[in-house]
Amino acid sequence: MRFALAVGTFLILVIHGVILYNQFSHKWEVHQIAYFNQAKAMAKGDAERASLEARSPRIEQTVVADFGETRVDRCITCHIAADDPRFATYQQPLKTHPYSTAMGDVQKNGKWERRHKFSEFGCTVCHDGQGRGLSPRDAHGEDEYWPDPLLGAATQENWRKDFVPMLRGKEYLEANCAQCHTGASFSGTPTVRRGMELFYASNCYGCHRIEGLSDGTIGPDLTEVGRKFKIDYIYARIKDPKSILATSIMPRFNMLSDPDIKALVVFLKSRKGKNFSETEMDRYRLRATGGAELVQAHIKPVAINPAQMAKQGEQLVLDRACTACHKLGAKDGAIAPDLSFEGLLKTPAWLEAHFRNPRSTMADSIMPAFRFTEDEFKAMTAYLSGLKAAPALPSPEATYKALCLRCHGDKGNGLGPIAEHLDPSPRDFTKAAFMNSKPMDRLVASVRKGVEGTSMPAWEKLLDENQAKAVLGYIQTAFVKEPRQEPKARAVPAVNPVASSPESIARGEATFLNRCTGCHGRKGDGKGPNALDILPKPRNLRNNLFMAGVGDPRLFESILYGVQGTAMPSWIDYGLSNNDVGDLVNFLRNFNPKPKGGQNAGTI
Amino acid sequence: MAVSRRRMLAWITGTGLVGSGVLSAISNFVFIKPRATYGQPQRFSIGKPDDYPAGTRIALDARRICVVREGNRIAAVSTTCTHLGCIVGLADTGFACPCHGSRFDSDGTVTGGPAPRPLPWYKITLAPNGEIEVDKDTEITPGSYLTL
Numbered sequence: 001m002r003f004a005l006a007v008g009t010f011l012i013l014v015i016h017g018v019i020l021y022n023q024f025s026h027k028w029e030v031h032q033i034a035y036f037n038q039a040k041a042m043a044k045g046d047a048e049r050a051s052l053e054a055r056s057p058r059i060e061q062t063v064v065a066d067f068g069e070t071r072v073d074r075c076i077t078c079h080i081a082a083d084d085p086r087f088a089t090y091q092q093p094l095k096t097h098p099y100s101t102a103m104g105d106v107q108k109n110g111k112w113e114r115r116h117k118f119s120e121f122g123c124t125v126c127h128d129g130q131g132r133g134l135s136p137r138d139a140h141g142e143d144e145y146w147p148d149p150l151l152g153a154a155t156q157e158n159w160r161k162d163f164v165p166m167l168r169g170k171e172y173l174e175a176n177c178a179q180c181h182t183g184a185s186f187s188g189t190p191t192v193r194r195g196m197e198l199f200y201a202s203n204c205y206g207c208h209r210i211e212g213l214s215d216g217t218i219g220p221d222l223t224e225v226g227r228k229f230k231i232d233y234i235y236a237r238i239k240d241p242k243s244i245l246a247t248s249i250m251p252r253f254n255m256l257s258d259p260d261i262k263a264l265v266v267f268l269k270s271r272k273g274k275n276f277s278e279t280e281m282d283r284y285r286l287r288a289t290g291g292a293e294l295v296q297a298h299i300k301p302v303a304i305n306p307a308q309m310a311k312q313g314e315q316l317v318l319d320r321a322c323t324a325c326h327k328l329g330a331k332d333g334a335i336a337p338d339l340s341f342e343g344l345l346k347t348p349a350w351l352e353a354h355f356r357n358p359r360s361t362m363a364d365s366i367m368p369a370f371r372f373t374e375d376e377f378k379a380m381t382a383y384l385s386g387l388k389a390a391p392a393l394p395s396p397e398a399t400y401k402a403l404c405l406r407c408h409g410d411k412g413n414g415l416g417p418i419a420e421h422l423d424p425s426p427r428d429f430t431k432a433a434f435m436n437s438k439p440m441d442r443l444v445a446s447v448r449k450g451v452e453g454t455s456m457p458a459w460e461k462l463l464d465e466n467q468a469k470a471v472l473g474y475i476q477t478a479f480v481k482e483p484r485q486e487p488k489a490r491a492v493p494a495v496n497p498v499a500s501s502p503e504s505i506a507r508g509e510a511t512f513l514n515r516c517t518g519c520h521g522r523k524g525d526g527k528g529p530n531a532l533d534i535l536p537k538p539r540n541l542r543n544n545l546f547m548a549g550v551g552d553p554r555l556f557e558s559i560l561y562g563v564q565g566t567a568m569p570s571w572i573d574y575g576l577s578n579n580d581v582g583d584l585v586n587f588l589r590n591f592n593p594k595p596k597g598g599q600n601a602g603t604i
Numbered sequence: 605m606a607v608s609r610r611r612m613l614a615w616i617t618g619t620g621l622v623g624s625g626v627l628s629a630i631s632n633f634v635f636i637k638p639r640a641t642y643g644q645p646q647r648f649s650i651g652k653p654d655d656y657p658a659g660t661r662i663a664l665d666a667r668r669i670c671v672v673r674e675g676n677r678i679a680a681v682s683t684t685c686t687h688l689g690c691i692v693g694l695a696d697t698g699f700a701c702p703c704h705g706s707r708f709d710s711d712g713t714v715t716g717g718p719a720p721r722p723l724p725w726y727k728i729t730l731a732p733n734g735e736i737e738v739d740k741d742t743e744i745t746p747g748s749y750l751t752l
């Protein structure tokens with residue numbers, strides 16, 4: 001007890017002493033004294049010497065009120081000679097801030113005059129860093145949790161080492177120049193400008209929103225990205241999105257070189273919500289004109305020559321980063337379907353509609369609607385619909401690998417490389433109950449005709465009836481692993497026996513609310529409260545392309561007898577009659593208006 | 605042994621308590637005054653002498669000073685009324701306060717109204733970068749100019 005008391009009081013004494021001692025040995029005082037002494041030696045007259053004599057070290061600060069939030073800028077406390085031209089050759093921190101015509105400084109009578117006066121701009125407006133800090137580490141913002149470390153020179157110790165060489169350099173300062181100098185004619189921010197061009201050219205705008213610049217909704221809003229995130233983080237998210245967030249669906253833009261990524265990072269770092277120089281009117285004008293004009297102002301629209309359509313389309317597909325997501329020949333973005341033989345799978349009309357508005361042809365597509373010109377859409381369509389070279393398919397196994405694996409996976413479990421980006425998910429072939437509950441005709445039809453409203457294409461131009469059966473045979477032995485049993489035909493009506501009427505729809509709705517919403521959701525979009533725990537996910541019944549593609553018998557069968565290998569139960573066991581199901585089908589059909597064009601719209 | 609240990613501990617405890625007490629007293633003097641406040645700094649630059657042509661009196665309301673230039677002599681006079689702290693305006697005869705009518709001549713001497721003291725003059729120096737620096741922390745005798 002006494003011992004603890006002794007140690008305790010002694011410790012308090014020591015800590016107290018250390019704190020007090022620290023108050024008398026600030027680095028900045030040392031720098032200021034060094035400055036005063038050297039300035040005294042350089043002083044021209046007694047008056048100057050006397051005024052230096054009278055000065056003692058103290059915290060110098062500028063309060064900058066004109067740029068965003070009021071900043072307290074104490075950098076001059078250490079960099080006390082920043083505006084003293086006699087110290088141009090000294091070491092930091094006692095070095096004169098360089099003068100340069102690029103920054104608008106002018107020479108008058110042999111003396112430099114600054115355009116950006118420290119008394120008006122402070123230091124952090126351009127350099128970032130933490131203006132209030134008084135130790136180099138604090139002031140330069142090297143602390144792990146400070147989002148705006150000093151730009152241009154310092155690299156934080158906790159930054160990703162592999163990016164560090166790309167993260168140094170004065171170009172990053174441009175992000176702050178661009179806070180005020182937003183004019184397209186301003187020559188001081190070439191990197192920001194290049195980054196902005198890339199933002200449009202690489203289709204970043206398709207997924208991301210930046211207020212006044214773009215309105216994508218798939219990815220995070222980047223309006224304030226420069227205020228919230230550090231340079232190395234933004235860099236890593238572009239260079240290798242999954243290294244930051246394992247579930248990120250952002251593509252790796254492999255066609256971007258490191259300097260390109262750097263330009264994008266500098267551009268993004270310059271987006272801090274409100275730029276000082278943008279007026280509300282500017283922002284309104286940008287909002288009002290929306291995307292297309294802006295996109296076309298940044299990526300030069302390609303003048304399409306009718307004779308060269310397909311050729312120019314090919315170049316566009318390459319330039320506009322399509323392979324960041326899609327596979328096309330040797331290039332594979334590993335996110336979206338293979339386009340290598342698109343001409344065999346899709347009609348030109350479908351392709352063009354899909355370009356313009358992907359969801360018009362694929363209800364839950366994540367593909368953004370890009371803002372290209374009509375001619376560009378036509379050229380790209382011409383190119384893709386010309387891709388009619390069928391891949392070599394020597395065996396059923398090779399066929400599976402070439403056509404099915406990307407979605408259904410090498411284990412046939414529906415978890416192919418791009419499966420996570422597809423909605424609905426690809427079918428899991430290891431669920432024998434499902435495979436053996438469907439007649440061969442239906443399976444073959446799915447392979448050859450595709451499934452409307454989903455990513456399953458119609459392979460009929462590549463596979464004839466026998467080849468389709470052979471692939472299904474391969475799937476049966478390799479993945480289903482149970483001998484094929486042809487299911488007994490079930491008794492379902494060929495057409496809905498209940499005529500659609502408001503009363504029938506109301507009865508169907510009541511049944512739907514009672515029985516179906518737990519999984520399919522109140523809206524029928526497949527997002528009910530139980531949906532999270534269920535694989536495959538419950539069907540989106542608002543996918544009107546799919547709903548139009550399935551006939552009444554199939555809806556009746558699925559509802560009455562359930563879907564084996566999924567969570568859909570057999571409702572006949574719970575007392576639903578043919579008439580109840582008829583009401584349900586009328587209700588479902590009622591909220592699914594006729595679609596405009598499905599993937600087979602041109603062929604059927 | 606036991607006694608000497610007890611004594612030793614008592615001694616350490618005593619030193620700790622007394623030492624901390626003394627340091628606390630010193631700390632009071634050191635920490636009682638803030639090193640920096642968040643207001644505008646009291647020493648600041650007001651630009652080049654060329655911005656103030658000879659014979660002008662220019663009031664910088666944000667800084668609450670009036671820069672007086674006569675020939676190649678320059679000075680900074682406070683424009684904070686010594687009565688209740690309003691900003692005094694420039695008048696033909698010097699300065700005039702809008703609130704309760706204090707009047708000052710061009711040197712800041714009170715010529716009328718409730719103001720109890722003349723307007724102070726601030727120290728002014730020429731910084732190495734060629735700009736004029738005003739130090740509002742240091743008052744100087746009215747009428748002393750800086751010769752450029």
Ligand code: FES
Nearest residue numbers: 685687688701704
């Ligand atoms: S404050 Fe100026 S006269 Fe009262």
